[in-house]
Amino acid sequence: MKFQITSSRAAALVALIASVDAARHGHGHTHAHHQEARFVPENTTLQKKSGQCQFPTDAGLVSITPNEQNAGWAMSPNQPCEPGNYCPYACPPGQVSMQWDPLATSYTYPLSMNGGLYCDENGQIQKPFPNKPYCEDGTGAMTAKNKASQPVAFCQTVLPGNEAMLIPTLVEELSTLAVPGMSYWCETAAQYYINAPGVSVEEGCVWGTNAKPVGNWSPYTAGGNTVADGSTFLKIGWNPIYLQTTCPFRNTKPTFGIEIECEGGGCNGLPCKIDPSVNDVNEMSAPDVFTGAGGATGCVVTVPKGSKANVIVFDVDGSGSGSSSGSSSSNTRLPKSSPSMSYTYRPHVFAPTGAAEISSFGSSGSSGSSGSSGSSATGAASASATKTGAATSTAFSMMGVALGAVAAMFMNF
Template sequence: MRFLEQKAAVGAAIVLLAAASEARHTHNRPVQLETLERRHGHGHSHNKVHSSRADHKDEPALEKRDICSFPLTAGLVAVTPGSENRGWAMSPDQACVAGKFCPYACPPGQLMGQWDADATSYEYPASMNGGLKCDSGGIIKKPFPNKPYCYKGTGSVYAENECSQAVAYCQTVLPGNEAMLIPTLVGAGKTVELAVPDTEYWASTAAHYYINPPGVSTEDACVWGDGSKPIGNWSPYVAGANTDASGETFVKIAWNPIYTGESTFQNDLPKFGVKITCQGGGCNGLPCSIDPSEVKVNGVTSGNSASGAGGGNFCVVTVPKGSKANIETFDVGGSGGGGGGGDETPEPSSSPDPTPT
């Protein structure tokens, strides 16, 4: 596993890629933002999700009482509820069975607040143990009984959609199988808070999102795809964010290395772009933009762009404590299709904060 660390130097962001152990012991600042294309070294790739049917096809048949039902009244977001997972943030062909931890999706802006208390580092198979514990008899238990199912993130990053159609953001499930199953739909002209973790989140990991083309529903986008369309895990862009102990937030946008390197549409320019803008000023790393009307596939407009795992190019912006950043999507050639990078953007339209569940 590789991590991304950013430091400020002479008014510019310096991006360093390092192994987790090296980052923890060599640099003065803690690890900030993991790379979006992570490999465990145990068979995880874009063609295979952890715990797919192939991983458990030889398990004995389970009685109905050994399957845990999704908690419909807990304020959670059901993922493919008509499939075998029955709403849990798991592969559609995987049931929540006795002896397993079962992750779940939270409303936009909120993070999963339950996971295996013994899983304290990003190592397989413990990294799969997110959510609630399913015990025999179909009884679900909270690992942390006094904590909510979901809680609000740091509130430092928003998704702003200047496209003419809605845009689906699909967050990966971690701890869990790391498939992009957690949906956030941003309507045309709307701004929605994204869930951004701080160091209290599981193993101090970051949030990761796949950004789909305008007009694709979350039902179609936030499922593991087969590469026939540039959506889901094959979408052109990815993003990530986390907040460190000092209150600084690190926001990353990148080309999806699967789109640029292994897909049948690797030479096709997307019809929308993405950029990071800053509310309140003080952000470091602007401009940070991917505008297909100005760059080719895998091109990034930034003074500090770099290439990540799998060859996907990216840029990172540091957001000071108290400020906020927008990840803005825009139609190429439209009024929102500029190169990005201004220090000021309007405050997002306010909406009531969701109540932690």
């Protein structure tokens, strides 16, 4: 079974790779206080202190830069959790957050910023969905497998929230990555930045500058979501911001590669791989390579229900490289983008991406059994953001929006 994308109407799928632009998010955000929403106070260890809502320390959550102003919340380091705001939090690896603004029912700014718990006007934490846990397990369809010589920092973006890539998973050998299912907020996907082996989560899971190819300037990204029929769509690709004309290392090959490996067979879209010992910057090996915002390339693998896929990280000398078994498709290498291409940020602007048609057809020599007709879905809007350099600038990126577009696109597939 071969995964095919109608090229003339693939805008929403292209938005997936566009979603991984490191759109330098602002740190100060304005959140609407909605009188209509009703909340139940949470009885965990919480208290008002210095006009802030305190991070719950006994709820099994991951504390993000606890010594900074965010004090553990999954917010920018200099952004405190203040009354009248929603305050996102980070879940342990493999889990997704299940608390957000009940009024945020579509991917629309600024409600898309309102993830986590509500800090009321009295400085008390309110749990928007009292009967839901803080976190729940993802679908378990994607793991990160480290075949490199040093640990690897996978950094998940905060969504709903400011979409900064603050949620850490340090992969020493094998770690489950959080892949959302249909119960997750607006049925969107999870997005990760992949740092070079040896970069710590403290250095890699923060927004940085182009002084180093880490964090939002790291070369690669990955993403995934599981849809109603149990299928999971995983993507790896180049980070558009790594390719910007202003990026000093845009022509430098990374010292590591990534690929998707399927367990259990039946995956479509293999091989899906970036190997700098073979590929130049912004080149990939895949049967269906697509180009997104900023000219960044990516590939998507469809993982059937009950199967699992690994995102493998390996050193460029090839000693740790895995092999994408299960597909007889020949490798396709996309030429490097034009040096003149750069990504244009459009703060707070949503541009409809149209529809995309995704089809599966039976094909001899490919893994899988029988094909099924695809479905069309209207892609969600995409937006991007720029950070002015001031710590309190407000911005919004197209990252999660495009991921939401893909999630919506695949929802009924």
